[in-house]
Amino acid sequence: MSRSIGAAGRARSHGIRAAAAILIAAPVIAALLAACEPRPADPEAALIAKGRDLFFNETFDGNGRTCGTCHRQEDNFTITPSFIATLPKDDPLFVAEFMPALKQNFENPRLMREFGMILENLDGFDSLATRFTMRGIPHVLALRTSVASPQGPRTGWSGDGAPGDGSLRGFAVGAVIQHFTKRLDRVPGVDFRLPTDEELDALEAFQRSLGRKDELALPLPLKGTIAARGQEIFLDDGLGKCNICHRNAGANASLGGADLGNASFNTGVEDLPDHPALLAGEPKPRDDGFGIPGDGTFNTPPLVEAADTGPFFHNNAVETIEGAVAFYDGEAFNNSPAGRFLASIDSSGASIELDATQIVAIAAFLRVINTLENIRLSNESLEQSMALGFFKTAEAVELLERATHETDDAIAVLAGGGLHPDAVGELRNVRRLIERARGSLVNRRGLTREAIRAQQRARGMIITEPS
Amino acid sequence: MGSWASAVGMAFLALCAASLAHGQMSTERYIPIGKSPGVSQKYTSIGLIDSVSVVRKTITIAEPNVRRTVIITGRTRIWIDRSRLKLPNLVGRFEDLQRGRRVEVKYLDPDRHLPADWVKVEATAP
Numbered sequence: 001m002s003r004s005i006g007a008a009g010r011a012r013s014h015g016i017r018a019a020a021a022i023l024i025a026a027p028v029i030a031a032l033l034a035a036c037e038p039r040p041a042d043p044e045a046a047l048i049a050k051g052r053d054l055f056f057n058e059t060f061d062g063n064g065r066t067c068g069t070c071h072r073q074e075d076n077f078t079i080t081p082s083f084i085a086t087l088p089k090d091d092p093l094f095v096a097e098f099m100p101a102l103k104q105n106f107e108n109p110r111l112m113r114e115f116g117m118i119l120e121n122l123d124g125f126d127s128l129a130t131r132f133t134m135r136g137i138p139h140v141l142a143l144r145t146s147v148a149s150p151q152g153p154r155t156g157w158s159g160d161g162a163p164g165d166g167s168l169r170g171f172a173v174g175a176v177i178q179h180f181t182k183r184l185d186r187v188p189g190v191d192f193r194l195p196t197d198e199e200l201d202a203l204e205a206f207q208r209s210l211g212r213k214d215e216l217a218l219p220l221p222l223k224g225t226i227a228a229r230g231q232e233i234f235l236d237d238g239l240g241k242c243n244i245c246h247r248n249a250g251a252n253a254s255l256g257g258a259d260l261g262n263a264s265f266n267t268g269v270e271d272l273p274d275h276p277a278l279l280a281g282e283p284k285p286r287d288d289g290f291g292i293p294g295d296g297t298f299n300t301p302p303l304v305e306a307a308d309t310g311p312f313f314h315n316n317a318v319e320t321i322e323g324a325v326a327f328y329d330g331e332a333f334n335n336s337p338a339g340r341f342l343a344s345i346d347s348s349g350a351s352i353e354l355d356a357t358q359i360v361a362i363a364a365f366l367r368v369i370n371t372l373e374n375i376r377l378s379n380e381s382l383e384q385s386m387a388l389g390f391f392k393t394a395e396a397v398e399l400l401e402r403a404t405h406e407t408d409d410a411i412a413v414l415a416g417g418g419l420h421p422d423a424v425g426e427l428r429n430v431r432r433l434i435e436r437a438r439g440s441l442v443n444r445r446g447l448t449r450e451a452i453r454a455q456q457r458a459r460g461m462i463i464t465e466p467s
Numbered sequence: 468m469g470s471w472a473s474a475v476g477m478a479f480l481a482l483c484a485a486s487l488a489h490g491q492m493s494t495e496r497y498i499p500i501g502k503s504p505g506v507s508q509k510y511t512s513i514g515l516i517d518s519v520s521v522v523r524k525t526i527t528i529a530e531p532n533v534r535r536t537v538i539i540t541g542r543t544r545i546w547i548d549r550s551r552l553k554l555p556n557l558v559g560r561f562e563d564l565q566r567g568r569r570v571e572v573k574y575l576d577p578d579r580h581l582p583a584d585w586v587k588v589e590a591t592a593p
Contacts, residue, residue: 124493126558156491163495165505173504174494185555186497200504292492 044205051206054199062180062192063099064092067172067203070118070137070179074405076309077210078139081116101183105129108282115276115316120178122158123292128184133287134277136316138301139309141211143168146251146302149261157314158289159264159299169204212373215248216304221464222368224420230365233358240362241342241352242303242328249369251302264290264297268336269313272327276317287315296337307363307370308409321417322363329354360417367417368462371410375459378406382434382452386445393444400438400448407431407455426458492544492585496558499550500571500587512537512579513571516588519564526564526586528572537572538582539564549590556587563588 056068069092075083079093087093096107105128111117117134124131135157147153147168155161155171163177164170172195181191188194195203218235222228233240234249245253245265253260270286277284288294298314306312312324333339334351343351354362385399411427414420430451437447459465490506501507514530527536539545545559548571564570569589575581 121493122491125496160491162504163491163498164503164507165510166490167505170490170504170506173498174491177494177497187553187555188497188499188502188550190553194498194502197504 047202047205048209051202051204051209054195054203055206058195058199059092060176060180060192060195062176063095063102063182065095065180066092067175069093071140073402076139076305076405076409077141078137078309079116080311081114084113084116099182102181105132105184108134110280111277111282111284114280116311117277117316118179122160123288123294125184125186130285132285133315134282134284135287135314136311139305140207141305141309142213142250142302143210144208144213145215146262149263150259151261154262154264154299157298158287158291158294159262159297160290167204168207169200172200172203211377212302212304215250215252216369218243218248220369220372222365223462223464224364224368226361227364227368227419230358230361230363230368233354234362234365238346240354240358242362244342245300245338246303249303249366251300253300262300264299265338266296266336267298267328267338268332268334269298269315269317269327270296271332271336272317272330273332275315277315284315289314303366304369304373307367307413308374320363321366322360325354325359325362325366328352329359364417364419367413367419370413371420371423372459372463374406374410374413375455378403378410378430379452379455381406382448382455385437386448386452396444397438400434403451404431404434404438407434410458420462423458423461426454426461430454430458495585496544496546496556497550500548500569500589503571503573506573507571510577510579511571511573514569516564516566516568516570519566521561524561526570528570535572535579537574537586539586540582543583544585546585546587547590548587549593552590552593554590554593559586559588 054067055071056066056073059066070079071077072079072083084093090098093112094109096102096112097109105119107119108117111134116136118137120133120135121128121131122133138157147155149159153162153165153167155166155168160166161174162168162171163174176192176194177186177188183191185191219231222231234242237244242249244255245263247254251262253263266289270289275284288296290297306324307321310319310321310324312318312321313327318324318327327333328339329352334343339351343349381399381403385396385403388396388399407427407430411424411431414424414427433447433451433454437444437451440447490503495503498504501513503511507513512528512530512535514528514535516526517529517534518527520526524539525536526539527534539561545561545563547557547559547563549556564586565588568591571587573584573586575584
């Protein structure tokens with residue numbers, strides 16, 4: 001009896017001590033968890049978050065598409081045939097296949113599925129069966145660096161993608177009218193609603209937040225022999241001449257000390273023989289580019305993001321980055337207004353003359369700078385994931401997924417050019433670590449930290465870090 | 468050398484910028500009066516047509532505080548805004564610019580001196 005009373009007393013005593021420990025520890029734990037939570041978002045961050053939500057979820061009462069239907073985050077904010085092949089039949093991308101009102105003259109499903117092309121009525125909506133263009137979907141990365149020009153904003157493939165003032169802010173209005181409509185009548189308030197001013201502000205802020213905010217400063221201390229030579233050719237205004245229109249591998253031109261901003265050129269892409277759409281026997285009227293009627297010019301896209309966002313050019317005419325570089329050594333470019341201009345300022349009257357090794361070297365350079373950007377973006381997502389509190393698991397996992405996509409791209413871009421096999425191996429290690437972090441309940445941060453370190457090692461194999 | 472480079476730069480600029488950046492015209496047609504992003508009321512006039520000169524090809528718009536005479540050229544795009552009627556907007560003609568109708572005019576210049584770039588005229592009946 002006394003033993004049982006003693007045992008009960010001890011148990012009670014343990015219980016009291018445990019309760020006291022919890023009472024003491026609880027505020028400490030709460031304070032620690034609170035410290036782990038991110039600070040409240042600033043107004044700009046809140047606007048970007050709102051824009052992100054609109055970009056991926058808002059249909060504007062239309063046919064079910066969102067901006068993210070074509071500009072997929074997991075496909076570098078563009079959409080490729082290989083990604084399209086993974087989508088279910090009822091994905092809103094395919095509205096022309098299952099909405100009767102959109103079956104004719106809204107999209108060309110074959111060209112969409114086979115070549116990632118979408119239909120645009122850039123010259124008006126009066127003759128839908130004959131007046132249209134078939135274009136690729138440009139990514140929306142690094143827009144902060146690529147939209148401005150002395151003549152005003154340049155949006156879309158031909159610099160005139162937005163109605164109103166032509167700005168990135170207004171771009172969504174034109175996209176809703178062109179791509180979100182329930183019927184070809186395109187009546188606001190019936191077939192869609194137009195974005196409000198506040199929504200346009202948020203969408204613009206989100207798009208400007210994507211990708212690079214700054215230009216590279218070339219030349220970079222690259223370690224790879226071929227990529228380093230490619231960079232030399234790229235920067236040589238007498239050989240590759242790439243840096244004239246793509247200063248620092250961006251989207252802005254510079255010549256004779258004049259900063260031309262983002263410029264549009266007629267480079268003869270429309271004159272390429274054997275365009276995939278025409279080989280497929282599908283209608284593809286000639287695309288006349290900027291303005292109505294068009295002047296044949298198209299925008300200069302940034303090149304840092306090029307290697308993992310093909311197919312290339314406004315009409316998805318070329319599948320590989322090597323092919324895109326080789327275009328500038330071909331007849332179509334050299335006979336174009338831009339090609340003839342380059343020849344006119346060349347001491348030997350040549351436009352761009354490159355051999356196969358030089359073409360591959362420039363492509364290797366573009367692959368390497370794309371990979372460095374992949375690593376930067378992946379690192380950004382991993383760092384953001386680390387900064388999230390314990391209870392923000394869903395957000396952390398989403399950020400880790402983004403890092404996975406970037407790492408996958410880096411691996412594919414390097415491996416596709418046979419470049420830096422050592423870095424490819426390390427990036428595969430990064431991917432494994434991110435995968436483990438995504439599935440870990442207790443060691444997410446530790447594994448993420450390891451992934452960041454492995455990523456830095458991979459980067460160190462590609463470029464000499466400043467000491 | 469510097470002047471040569473500048474001259475080449477200017478020639479290059481002319482090559483790549485033969486036309487100024489501008490808003491896309493095809494989707495502009497479907498945007499109701501007063502809703503054009505970054506343009507409406509900032510660079511446009513919105514008001515009722517007070518008079519029409521068929522000979523001079525001009526219209527005079529009565530805005531709340533000012534009357535403005537607008538030159539219409541062969542290059543001016545005219546659209547009939549039927550969005551309030553829940554009907555698709557149409558391409559219009561000079562004859563659709565009638566006294567008493569509500570219009571929005573965008574000019575070829577931000578100072579509203581040059582001819583109209585486009586005119587949207589509101590339809591009151593189908």
